Amino acid sequence: MDHFLYRGGALHAEDVPVAEIAASVGTPFYLYSAATLERHYRVFTEALSPLPHLVCFAIKALSNTAVLKLLGDLGAGMDVVSEGEYLRARAAGVPGERIVFSGVGKTRGEMRTALEGGIRQFNVESEPELLALSEVASAMGVTAPITVRVNPDVDAKTHAKIATGKKENKFGIPITRASEVYAQAARLPGIEVVGIDVHIGSQITDLDPYEQAFLRVADLTRQLRAEGHDIRRLDLGGGLGIPYTRGNEAPPLPAEYGAVIKRTVGDLGCEVEIEPGRLIAGNAGLLVSSVIYVKSGEERDFLILDAAMNDLVRPSMYDAHHDIVPVVEPEAGVEMLPYDVVGPVCETGDTFARARPLPPLAAGDLVAFRSAGAYGAVMASEYNSRPLVPEVLVKGDHAAVIRARPSYIEMLNRDVIPDWL
Template sequence: MSVVEGKAMTAIADVAASRTFDGVDLHALAAAIQTPFYAYSANAIRQRIAGLQTAFDGLDHRICYAVKANSNIAILQLMAHQGIGADIVSVGELQRSLAAGIPAERIVFSGVGKTREEIGKALAVGVWRFNVESADELALLEQVAKEQGACARAAVRINPDVDAQTHAKISTGKAENKFGVSIDEARRWFVQSSGSAHLRLDGLHAHIGSQILSLEPFRRALRRVEDFRRELVEAGHEIRSVDIGGGLGVSYRAGLDRPVDVNEYAALVREIFASFNGTLVLEPGRYLVGEAGILLTRAIRVKSAGEREFLVVDAAMNDLLRPSLYEAWHDIVPLHDRREPARYDVVGPVCETGDTFARDRAMTRCRAGDLLMIGGAGAYGSSMASTYNSRPLTAEVLLDDGRYAVIRRRQSFAEMVAGEQLPQAWNET
C-alpha cells in the first residue's frame, strides 16, 4: 500500500463517504457485532510504520512502540511482525509484549514507579534497557542486578524543562512534571556509576509529552539532550543510545489539526544528532495507532431539553475516556444518507455529567438506531477503558483488506465479576 493510499484510507471523510474501513463494510460489521466496539485498520498501522521506517532509513535506529497507547495482543503481534519493539511501563505490558512475539532485546522499560519485583522480572527475561527516572530507582536497579548476577543496561531520563505546547495532562517534559531528572542530577549519576559491575549507564532518554503538533518543542528538547551527550562524551563517558521518546501528534479534528510531517521530524533528528554514532530510539504510540482506529456506536435516542438536544449513544466514557479526561475532540460522523442539519450534545448512558463526547456539535440529524463513527480512537481508547457503571468492556476488531477478526470479544457479566466473591472466611491481623 502506498503512503497516499494509507492516508486516504484513514481520512474520516473518506471512511464516512464509503462506509467502509480497510475494505470492510461498517454497516455489515455493526450488524454482526454488538455496538459499541472498536475497529482497527491493520493496513493503516502498517503504513504508519513503513513511513516512519523510511524517514529514518540509513540511521542506526530502533522503534519501540509505546504499549500503553493500545495494548491488545493482536496489535502488539502486528508490531512484532513489522520488526517493532516495545516501550513498556509495567510487568503486565512486558508479559503482553513477550506473548505477542516481541523479543525482550527489543523492549525498553520506562516509568517512574518500577518496583523491585518488576525490575527483577524484567532483568530475568533480558529487556534491552531501563529508562531510569530517580536516584532511588537507579540504586535499586543496581542492587537487583547484583542479586541476579546480571548487568543492567540503563539510560537516564532527563527532564529538559521544555513546554511541549500540548494538554497539561499529557505534558511530561517540564520541570514541574513528575518525569525524569534534571541535567545536573543526571551528570552526578554518570560520575557515581562509573566502574559499576552490575550497572551500565550509557544512554540518555527524553520524552516531553504527547500529541505535539509543532517541531519547535522537539527542536529545543533534543538540542538540550545532544548538548548534554557531547558534554558527557568529552568527560569520558560512553553513550551508546539516545532515546528521543515519542510525542508525534495525529489529526483528531479533520482540517484543523496539522500533525508534524514525519520526514521533517526525521530531518531535524538527523541534523541535531549528526555526530552521534550510537543507536537512536523512538517511542511512538499514538502516532502509529491513533488514526487507525474508530469506535462504532449506535444512537439510543434524541432527547430535547429546552434549546439543547442530546444525542444519547450506546458508547460511554468508560469506553472512551479521552473527551471526559482531557476535553479531547474526536470527530463524530453519522453513517447515514440524511442531510438535514442538527446540533447535538453527544452523550453516553453513564451517570456522570462528564459522560459527554461533544457539546453543541454540528452534524446531520439522527434517529434511534443510527450508526455513528467516532474517529481517532485507536490510541488511549480501549487501553484506558473501565467497567464503570458495571458496563462490560467492549469488543475490539481488526480489519485487514476486506476481512475482519474479533481480537477481543465483548466482556460477559461472568467475566466482569470473576474476581469478586462474597466473604467466605474472616481473618484477623
C-alpha cells in the same frame, strides 16, 4: 491517512463494511485497521533512515496483543511502562532485545521479570530507581543496560496533563544534574550505561520544543563522552501529535520530525530510538456506537449513545475532540443539526461533544468516533458495571475479534463473596 472510507454510501474499514461488523459484534466496539497501523509504522522507519534506529511502539497507547504482534512482525520494538505491558510484548513474540522499559515507578519485581526475560534497556527515572536496579541485577548476577531519562525543562506546548519535559513534572532527572548521576551509575555494580533518554510530552504539534530538547541532549552526549561514558544510544521519546479534526491544519509529518532528529543529533554516531504511540495507533482506530435515543431538551437536542465515558474517557478527562461521523454517508447538502452527544453513564461529564453539527439521526443509527485508536480501549473501565468494549482488527477483507466483550456472568464471577457473609 487512514483506511476508513465511505464506499457506496457505507463506511468501510479497509474492505469490510463497518455496519456488518456492528451486526456481528454488537455496539459499542473498537475497530482497528491493520493497513493504517502498518503504514504509520513504516513512515517512522523511513523518516529515520539512514540513521541506525529502532522504532519502539508505546504500548500504553494500544496494548492489544494482536496489534503488538502485527507491529512486532514488521520489526518494531516496544516501549513498556509496566510488567503487564512487558509480558504483553513478549506474548506477542517481540524479543527482549527490542523492548525498552520506561516509567517512573518500576518495582523490583518488574525489574526482575525484565532481566529474566531479556531487555534492551531500562530508562532510569531517578536515583532511588538506579540503586534498586543495581541491587536487583547484582543479586541475579546479571548486568542491566540503562539510559538515564533527563528532564530538559522544555515546554512542549501541549495539554498540561500530558506534558512531561518541564522541571515541575515528575519525570526524569534534571539535566543539570545528569553528570553526577551518570558518574554514580558508572560506579554501581550490575549497571551498564548505554545512552541517554528524553521525553517531553504527548500530542505535540510544534517541532520547536523537540529541537530545543534534542540540542540539549546533543550537548549532554558530548559532555558525558568527555567524562568517559560510552554514550552510543539516544532514546528521544515520542509524542508527535495527530490531527483529531479533519480539515484543520495538520501537525508536522514524521519526515519533518525525522529531519529535526538528523539535524540535531545525527552527527553523533548514536543509534536513535523513538517511542511513537498516538501517531501509529490514533488514526488507525474507530469507536463504533449506536444511537439509543434522540432526546429533545428545552434548549438543545441530545444524541444518547450506547458508548460512554468508561469506553472513551478522553473527552471527559482532557476535553478532547473526536470527529463523529455517521456510518451511513449523509446525502450531499443535508442540513446539519446541533446535537449534544452523550452516553448513558450517570455523570454530567459523560459528554462527548456539545452542539456538534451532525446530519439528522434516529434511534438505531450507527456513528463512529474517528481517531480513537490511541488511549481509547487501554483507558476503558467497567464503570457502572458496563462490560469492557470489544476490539476488532481488520486486514483487507478479513475481520477478527481480538478482545471479546465479557458477559455479565464473567464480570460477576470475578467478585468473591467471603464465607463469613
